[in-house]
Structures are given as structure tokens and as C-alpha cells.
Amino acid sequence: MVDDILRTPGAVRDAERWTAHNYHPLPVVISSAEGAWLTDVDGRRYLDCLAGYSALNFGHRHPQLIAAAHAQLDRLTLTSRAFIHDQFADFCRELAELCGKDLVLPMNTGAEAVETGIKVARKWGYQVKGVTPGQANIVVAEGNFHGRTTTIVSFSTDEDARADFGPYTPGFTVVPYGDLDALTAAIDENTVAVLLEPIQGEQGVVVPPEGYLPGVRQVCTERDVLFIADEIQSGLGRTGATFACDHEGVVPDMYLLGKALGGGIVPVSAVAANADVLGVLKPGQHGSTFGGNPLACAVAVEVVRLLATGEFQRRSAELGERLRAGLEGLVGKGLVGVRVRGLWAGLDIDPALMSGREACERLAARGVLAKDTHGSTIRLAPPLVITEDEIDLAVAALAEVLTA
Numbered sequence: 001m002v003d004d005i006l007r008t009p010g011a012v013r014d015a016e017r018w019t020a021h022n023y024h025p026l027p028v029v030i031s032s033a034e035g036a037w038l039t040d041v042d043g044r045r046y047l048d049c050l051a052g053y054s055a056l057n058f059g060h061r062h063p064q065l066i067a068a069a070h071a072q073l074d075r076l077t078l079t080s081r082a083f084i085h086d087q088f089a090d091f092c093r094e095l096a097e098l099c100g101k102d103l104v105l106p107m108n109t110g111a112e113a114v115e116t117g118i119k120v121a122r123k124w125g126y127q128v129k130g131v132t133p134g135q136a137n138i139v140v141a142e143g144n145f146h147g148r149t150t151t152i153v154s155f156s157t158d159e160d161a162r163a164d165f166g167p168y169t170p171g172f173t174v175v176p177y178g179d180l181d182a183l184t185a186a187i188d189e190n191t192v193a194v195l196l197e198p199i200q201g202e203q204g205v206v207v208p209p210e211g212y213l214p215g216v217r218q219v220c221t222e223r224d225v226l227f228i229a230d231e232i233q234s235g236l237g238r239t240g241a242t243f244a245c246d247h248e249g250v251v252p253d254m255y256l257l258g259k260a261l262g263g264g265i266v267p268v269s270a271v272a273a274n275a276d277v278l279g280v281l282k283p284g285q286h287g288s289t290f291g292g293n294p295l296a297c298a299v300a301v302e303v304v305r306l307l308a309t310g311e312f313q314r315r316s317a318e319l320g321e322r323l324r325a326g327l328e329g330l331v332g333k334g335l336v337g338v339r340v341r342g343l344w345a346g347l348d349i350d351p352a353l354m355s356g357r358e359a360c361e362r363l364a365a366r367g368v369l370a371k372d373t374h375g376s377t378i379r380l381a382p383p384l385v386i387t388e389d390e391i392d393l394a395v396a397a398l399a400e401v402l403t404a
């Protein structure tokens with residue numbers, strides 16, 4: 001095909017012309033997808049190794065999820081929470097059971113789940129723990145990524161995410177990630193919660209030292225502080241377990257969930273916690289027009305049912321070992337570091353060779369889509385329906401990119 005009849009360049013130009021430039025996408029224009037594969041407007045196929053930042057854990061257009069969405073679209077899409085709808089209770093109960101918690105509070109985006117967690121922790125601090133009014137504090141980690149609201153970016157340590165968005169919300173203390181002593185020292189009588197990603201995804205799939213999460217659990221229990229695990233990216237099968245916390249047998253007081261909960265179809269997020277925590281909220285104190293809507297619940301309950309089979313967690317664990325073996329074979333051959341948990345990998349490319357962006361552009365040219373994160377780090381998070389052969393294909397493409 002000659003360049004001037006390709007649809008991609010014009011579509012890229014139009015997208016750039018009509019949107020704020022708050023993203024820097026790769027110049028591919030996707031028009032359809034199935035399973036782990038994407039097709040662009042010019043008919044080129046790509047293996048999806050990002051999966052919508054883990055929002056597509058079950059692949060594109062999983063038949064069970066699409067069927068649930070279609071059926072719900074034909075019946076009822078929105079009521080608001082002013083009324084109860086017939087999909088609501090099943091979703092909340094089944095998600096609560098998956099999490100081993102009493103209650104669920106549904107929202108839409110991940111950032112809203114984080115905001116909900118912060119609000120609940122503060123209210124719990126004042127009403128249950130007895131913290132002095134206005135003094136509640138939450139301990140967070142360096143390198144965190146919890147979303148983009150003004151409160152959340154207030155405690156980001158990424159200047160791109162934070163600079164010029166002040167005045168900033170007070171009430172957060174930042175400590176180094178993975179350092180239990182620093183975290184313990186930061187806790188005082190006003191501390192209501194510790195908010196952590198059990199694995200820092202945006203930071204490059206950074207896994208904390210073994211023992212860190214159990215240590216955080218223990219100190220939170222001892223000091224009457226809520227442990228809030230942001231499993232929005234790490235949860236729901238991505239790491240080879242339902243939750244990343246499961247790898248160390250840790251149960252937080254609050255799970256924050258999002259992304260894959262919506263099956264890649266609708267934005268669905270949720271907070272799951274016990275009644276002594278979520279029970280602090282009373283009518284009128286928190287909510288969202290679209291939170292827990294019928295379409296969202298109909299899809300998300302099927303997501304929970306897929307997870308309840310254990311199949312996706314198993315696939316992620318088993319195929320993750322293949323991914324690990326492939327990627328570790330490239331260390332010293334263009335990669336300087338690799339971190340893998342299930343089907344989730346952070347790869348550090350030798351910065352002398354190329355940037356992460358350049359590597360992703362070269363991967364795209366070979367039919368594999370991934371996304372750089374910081375500098376020379378790229379993140380692989382393929383849909384959990386990916387096959388062994390497709391993993392080999394992705395690793396082979398990466399090997400070519402690193403040696404070309």
C-alpha cells in the first residue's frame with residue numbers, strides 16, 4: 001500500500017488537532033480487536049502487550065462479558081443510586097465474597113476508588129480511632145501512582161504528574177517504598193491509613209522486598225491504622241493470584257479495585273472493606289451518578305465469576321513463568337533489568353541503546369504494542385488469554401528490537 005492511501009497518518013493528524021495533548025500515544029489507530037489481537041485502520045494486526053494498562057485482563061471482547069453487556073443494554077442501563085436495580089446486589093455480594101470482605105462501594109474510575117478510600121479512612125479516623133478533628137494523616141510511598149485528581153497528585157512524587165496543579169491537599173506523608181522502618185517511623189497518633197500499591201505498576205512493575213507487605217500489615221494492626229491496598233492495576237488476576245497481596249498472604253483492610261473490573265467494556269471501580277470501616281459512610285456523604293449502574297454491574301459480576309473459576313489466575317501464573325524465562329534470557333543482551341510477577345513485567349532497557357519510547361515504536365513496527373513508562377523502562381501486561389506461542393512471539397520481537 002502506498003503511503004497516501006494509508007488511513008493512519010490522517011487519523012493521527014486529526015486526533016492531534018482536536019485533542020488536548022495530555023497523552024503521547026504511539027501513532028497506531030486501532031479499529032477492532034479480539035482476544036489478545038488488535039487491528040488498525042489499515043488492516044495491520046498487533047499483539048496487545050499492554051491490555052489497556054490491565055483493564056483488559058480477560059482480553060478484548062471476551063464472549064461472556066460481551067454477552068452480558070448486550071443483554072443488559074437491551075433491558076436497563078442507568079437508574080442512579082436513587083433507586084435499586086436488579087443487578088446491584090449480586091455484583092456487590094459476589095465481589096465482596098471474592099475479596100473476603102463484608103461490603104462493597106462501587107464507583108467508576110480508579111481515581112474515584114482511591115478518593116473513596118481516602119475519605120473513608122479519614123472519617124474512620126475521626127469517628128472510630130478518635131483522631132483530633134482536621135489532623136488525619138495518610139502514609140504513602142515514593143514512586144506511587146494512584147490517579148490524577150488534585151488530591152491524589154498532591155502526594156505524587158512524579159513532577160510531571162504534580163507540578164503546577166497546586167495548591168496541594170495536605171494530610172499525606174511520603175516514605176520510601178519498600179522501607180518498613182521508614183514507614184513505621186512515619187506513623188503517629190494522627191495516622192489513619194497506609195495507602196500502597198502492593199506492586200508499583202506505573203513505576204515499572206516494582207516489587208517490594210519480601211516481608212515488606214506482611215510487615216506493613218503487622219504495624220498497621222499494632223498501631224490501629226488501616227492498610228489500604230491499591231490493587232487497581234495489580235489485582236484481578238494480573239500477577240498470578242486474585243490480588244498481588246495474596247503472594248505474601250496479606251489481607252489489607254481495604255481493597256481498591258478498578259480497571260479489569262469493568263471487563264474492558266465499562267469503567268467500574270470499587271472499594272471493598274468490612275462493615276466497621278465502610279460502615280462509617282451514611283446517606284449523602286459520598287456517591288456518584290454512574291457508580292454501580294446496571295450496565296456496569298452486569299458486566300462486572302461476570303468479571304467476578306470469571307475470576308471465581310481461578311482459571312485466569314492460573315494462566316497468569318503459568319504463562320508468567322514462560323514470559324519470565326524469555327525476558328531473563330535478554331538480560332545482558334539489551335536489557336539491564338527485568339521484574340516479572342505473573343503476566344506483568346517491567347523491563348529496563350540499556351539506556352545507552354535506546355529510550356523506552358523508541359523501543360515501543362520499534363516493537364510496534366514488528367506488530368507488538370507495549371508502552372514505555374519512565375525513561376528506558378517498558379511495561380508488558382498482555383491480556384491473560386495470551387497463548388504460549390504469542391508470548392514467544394513478543395519475546396522474539398523484543399530480542400530483535402534490542403539487537404537491530
Ligand SMILES: Cc1ncc(COP(=O)(O)O)c(C=O)c1O
Nearest residue numbers: 109110111145146147230232233
Ligand atoms: C495503581 C493505580 N491506581 C489508580 C489508578 C487510576 O485509575 P484511573 O485511571 O481509572 O483513574 C491507576 C491507573 O493507572 C493505577 O495504576
